[in-house]
Amino acid sequence: MFTFEQYLGFLAFATILTIGFWLMIFLITFVVPYWIGGALMERLKEMRDEKKAKRQALN
Structure with a gap:
């Protein structure tokens, strides 16, 4: 299925995406x-x- 490196890459991507989403909501x-x-x-x-x-x- 996934290798460990792919799993870590997916987690990094999901983390960055989530941080960006909440930052945009805050802004x-x-x-x-x-x-x-x-x-x-x-x-x-x-x-x-x-x-x-x-x-x-005028005064």
Whole structure:
């Protein structure tokens, strides 16, 4: 059926595949939304500061 080297190769492949799968799940569910949310909050903060600066320049 399988030689021992083939069995070890299959185990290595299955391990790498599983690690990659869980890494993608982690990135999609936590890291990417955190990154997008932080970028949006930073942009809104910049826009609010620009409006405040314009108001102060008019006064």
